[in-house]
Amino acid sequence: MKKSDFDRLVKKWKEGTASAQEEESLLPYKADNAIIMAAGYSARCMPLSGVMPKGLFRIKGEIMIEREIEQLIAAGITEIVVITGFMAEKFQYLKDKYHVILVNNPDFHQYNNISSLYAAQKYMRNSYILCSDNYYEENIFQLYHYDSHYSCIYSEKYCDEYFVTETDPDGYITGIQRGGAGGWFTIGDAYFTENYSKKFVSLMNRDWAEEHTRNLLMDDFQIRYLDSLKMVKIERPGRSVMEFDTLEEIRQFDPEFDRFYYEHIDRNNAVIEIFTKYSGIQSYHSVPTEQLGGRLHLNENLFKPSPRCLEALRTMEMEDLYLYDLRRNDELMDVLSSSLEISASHIFIHNGSAEVIKSIFSILLRENDTVFIPEPGWSYYKSVADAKFAKCISYRVEEKGDAYRYSIEDLMDKAKRYHPRVIVITSPQMPTGCTIADEEIEKIIKSHPESVIMLDEAYWGYGDDSNRFEREMITKYSNVVITRTFSKFYGLANIRIGYGLCSYPLRRTIGLDLPLFRASGISRKIAIEAVRDTAYYRKMRELTNEIREWFTAELNAIEGVHAFQSASNFVFVRLENTDAEKVKAYMEENNILVRLFTDRDVLHLRITIAPKDIMKRVLFHLKHAIADSRGGKER
CATH class of the missing domain: 3.90.1150.10 (Aspartate Aminotransferase, domain 1)
Structure with a gap:
């Protein structure tokens, strides 16, 4: 059937003028069911999401999943499949109230939402694929569909969603990228025709043995097979489909939401209060991968560490495993001190530079303090500052010809207004690879005696390794701390050794947050051999x-x-x-x-x-x- 004929018949059906024969010709285009994914756990909506799944939140007087189900029924779609996982028992009442089919996803806790479709694959025909926590202001659901589609909303501002970058002359999506601005991103209802469902299920089952496949979002799987899994882009008005990532976003939409919140959360419970306080904080993590070769995304040293490091591992004895390292002398500290020509009283060792940074922030930051971070830059700084409820303000690292450069003017101007507690400088800078001149660093240190300047030298070693400037700064100024790691230049990412350089008073203060016992003695022996093998x-x-x-x-x-x-x-x-x-x-x-x-x-x-x-x-x-x-x- 041509699209124009389909549109004409659907119009007649809506008007109640379609003949029985015409209605029969529409049957292949009729939605068989809707599949609602409700298995996940929404960490960003803690503590409420700790006592009930997000789809059961009441917004503007209606439970989200109930509103969605009732909209589907009103559109004539009566077979509704709900895929459960986290707190599956909370959805049991839907069987009696709406006669839904409940399907349990046993893998919800370890795999991404494609595992929900895997669990419900036998129901995938002419099917809506929905999420339980989407809110549709108007009923957008239809009984008849000519083709597979995905709803899209326009965003002028940058957001971390799946943006449609290309469509063909027939309106099919041919390009999608993660993150964008000034374009249409996918959200809300997706509709699979029976043929589309068959292709999707076939490809999913074929790839299911791969761990990587099981960890995909449905959207990522579609992108993998975009040439085969064709969907029409449906442009919807701005607020027709909404997704609430945090409790604060819900409160902005529904001022009465706190009534529901406190029906389920004891506001006087001190433990719940802590959960609530940290509910919007996101931890930093690297994307898991089983791949060992071709890893050009983590800046690991792919030239590998000194062979002496592996030899050191082979000399380990049983005592290295079961005894605490309580020796008076710290050999790694002594070797570093000698190599850097910096007194051991100015050095502290930790489990990787990420932990060095976390300890610095933990000791120095108070709630509502300000941290300056370079942009673009490592998002880890912000995640650690957020956990201390400090405010991050970005200053620019700008493209200038064939390299990037730090905008010292932007940093200094903002510092006058915001008085940062900590100023983060990364050199060489990640991700741009640029450096900042020694005299500019000292200018920043001298100009901000009430700020701690954290110079992150994770990528130290590929340029000047004399340490002359670092020695001078930590002895001349008490407000500078330099962080380094064995992960990059030394190629020892998996032994988790990092260290800091600073004045003795600052070292003693940061030391209050260091681990009770030294970093792994096995790791330290390996690190010693790396420092010694200068050739x-x-x-x-x-x-x-x-x-x-x-x-x-x-x-x-x-x-x-x-x-x-x-x-x-x-x-x-x-x-x-x-x-x-x-x-x-x-x-x-x-x-x-x-x-x-x-x-x-x-x-x-x-x-x-x-x-x-x-x-x-x-x-x-x-x-x-x-x-x-x-x-x-x-x-």
Whole structure:
């Protein structure tokens, strides 16, 4: 049936003038059911989501999932499947009230929402695929559908949603990327035709043995097979479909929501009060991967650590496992002190630089303090500051010709207004790879005696390693702390050793938050050998820098590609007239993982430097990925 004929018959059916024969011709287009995913646990809506699933929240006098079910029934869709998991028993009453079919997802706690569709696959026909926590202001559901579709809402501002970047002349979605602005993003109702459902289920079952597949969102799985799983983009008005990520967003929409909240939460319970306080805080985490090769997304040292590190591991004895390290002398501290030519009284050791940073923030920050962080930059700083209820203010790291540079003017101007407790400077900067001049760092330190300047040198080692400037700063000023790690330059990411450099008074203060026992003695012995093997790391640095410069030049020879100068083991890349998300996906298909970053709403790639044979393969696939994204041949 042509679309025009379908539209005409549906119009007649709505008017009540369609004949029995015409209604029969519409049967293949009739929705068989709606499948509502309600298995998940909404951590950002704690503590309320700790006592009931989010779909059972009452908003403007109606339980969200009940409102959705009643809208479906009003549209003529009576077979409704609810997929449960977390607190599944809370949904049992829906069987009696609405005669829904309940399907339990036994894997809700370990896999993403595609596992809910896997659990309910036998019901997938002409089906709405919905979430229990979406709120539809008007009833958008229809009984008859010509094709598969996905609802979209327009956003002018940047948000971390799935943005439609391309559609073909027939309205089918042909391009989607995670994150965007000034465009349409998918949200709310998706509709699968029977043919679409069959394809989806077949592909899902084929890939189910892969751990990576089970950890996908439904949207990511659709993106993987966008050429086969075609959906029409349906543009809906701004507030027709809403999703509430936090309790505060619900309160803004429904001023009466607190009544419901306090019906279920004891406001006088001190434990609940703590849950409530931290409910909007998100912890930082890296995306899990089982892949061991092609990992160019984490800035691990892919040239590997000194062979002496592995030899140190082989010399371990049983005592290294079961005894606490209570020796008076700390050999790693002594070796670092000698290598850096910095007194041990200015050094503290921790379980990786992430923990160094967390201890600094934990000791120094109070509620409503201000932290300055570079933008673009590492989002970990904000997640740790948020947990202390400090406010983060970004200052600019800007593109200037063939490199990025710190906007000292922006930092100084904002500091006059906001009086930061902590100013974070990263050098070499992540993700841009730029550095900040020593004299500019000292200018910031001198100008802000009431702020602690945290100089994050996670990528120390690829440039000047004399430590002269660092020695001078920590002895001259009491308000500066330098953080370093063994994960990057030394290639020891999995032993979790980091350290800090600062004045003795600051070291003693931060030391109050250090672990009771020293970082792993096994890890420390390995780290000692890394520090001692200066010849190995000198050669490794020269090779890394040489390959980085070659790779940067090769990238800049590609039309529409701008790779910026870097002083670290990675390169930051801007792609013009290219879908960076598509490029990333293409690379993943070829077992190469790269990282996406956003700078001024433009997606960039960050690519770790590896041995030259790997980088040649990266370059080969990157050229093809860019050409494929542009819809043409490699240029």
